Amino acid sequence: MRAGLFLAFVTAGVVAVLLAAGTVAIIDSQRQQALGVTPLSCDAAIGPTQPGQGDIGAADAANLTEEQRAIVSLIISIGKKRQLSPRAWQIAIQAGMTESGLRNLHYGDRDSLGIFQMRPSMGWGTVAQVTNPPYQVNKFYDVLLSIPGWETMRPGDAAQAVERSAFPDRYHKWEPMAVHLVENMGEVVDATGCGEGLGAALPPNKAAAAAIEFALGERGKPYVWGATGPDSYDCSGLMLRAYEAAGITLPRVSRDQYKAGAMLPVEKAQPGDLLFWAYDETDPKTIHHVAMYLGDGKIVEAQQSGVPVHVRDVSFDEAELVAQAIRPGV
Numbered sequence: 029m030r031a032g033l034f035l036a037f038v039t040a041g042v043v044a045v046l047l048a049a050g051t052v053a054i055i056d057s058q059r060q061q062a063l064g065v066t067p068l069s070c071d072a073a074i075g076p077t078q079p080g081q082g083d084i085g086a087a088d089a090a091n092l093t094e095e096q097r098a099i100v101s102l103i104i105s106i107g108k109k110r111q112l113s114p115r116a117w118q119i120a121i122q123a124g125m126t127e128s129g130l131r132n133l134h135y136g137d138r139d140s141l142g143i144f145q146m147r148p149s150m151g152w153g154t155v156a157q158v159t160n161p162p163y164q165v166n167k168f169y170d171v172l173l174s175i176p177g178w179e180t181m182r183p184g185d186a187a188q189a190v191e192r193s194a195f196p197d198r199y200h201k202w203e204p205m206a207v208h209l210v211e212n213m214g215e216v217v218d219a220t221g222c223g224e225g226l227g228a229a230l231p232p233n234k235a236a237a238a239a240i241e242f243a244l245g246e247r248g249k250p251y252v253w254g255a256t257g258p259d260s261y262d263c264s265g266l267m268l269r270a271y272e273a274a275g276i277t278l279p280r281v282s283r284d285q286y287k288a289g290a291m292l293p294v295e296k297a298q299p300g301d302l303l304f305w306a307y308d309e310t311d312p313k314t315i316h317h318v319a320m321y322l323g324d325g326k327i328v329e330a331q332q333s334g335v336p337v338h339v340r341d342v343s344f345d346e347a348e349l350v351a352q353a354i355r356p357g358v
Contacts, residue, residue, distance in 0.1 A: 102162065103120045104167060104213055106243060114214055118183050122184055123168065123199060127191065144190075244328055248337060251335055256268055256280075266282050266337060270320065282318035285352055285354065289358050299322050300356075302353060305351075306348055315350065327339070
């Protein structure tokens, strides 16, 4: 009975807010920036999806119950009413999913209660308040807005700054789902402001991050043998310009690029490292192709005529792949 009354209350509240607001305009990343929200980088550890897991957010969202989706609707509707950016809604959704599974719990660790497991003993409000969904959502937003620089934080880090959990990394797990919900239930185009990211693929240094950003930005440009940009590339030409953008000078051809950095086993490659292919994997003189590793089993490359610069899957045991990777500038 309690669950039924709760759902009726939340749903009615959501409908009332939406009716009061009228038709909601679609929000895009530019609107978020106008609200002071900094777009997130897609080339480090930030972004709504990981390569090969583009549907993970949708899959998690599909498993939500009616009660959970009602709470998401409440988070979004109150965020809109308060004219908060979609980033704020996303942070609240990630926090709520982590703390309670987006449920209005009447129990928790010590005196923790509600969607965000707020503790009356820690000044979050009375028991009646911290189990009242609209109060909880507004209180979460109040605390979020008091955190300096929350707009530029990764959403999970901002959620942690509000919740102050002993397990700070757990909020990141729900980033893909929260983005999906903000975009689909909140009518937001490109909620992160960056599209697809590389998830856990964190470049080992700033130069690698800059090189990855450049290479990914050239996707779709044609392969032309001997070309070094800006309108077309061959494999080593793309690597040359990518690392040039990062302040590192590479030799022109792939065989020489193989000698232009620290060598490590290919299985230990990190984002930004160069992978090489040779007709004889044991003989560097036969190297004929180079690509940049992105992490999570992906590379970006200018492969061959008729195939534009693109991202594809890579296997460390695929044919002709040299057993050593190179980390430029190290």
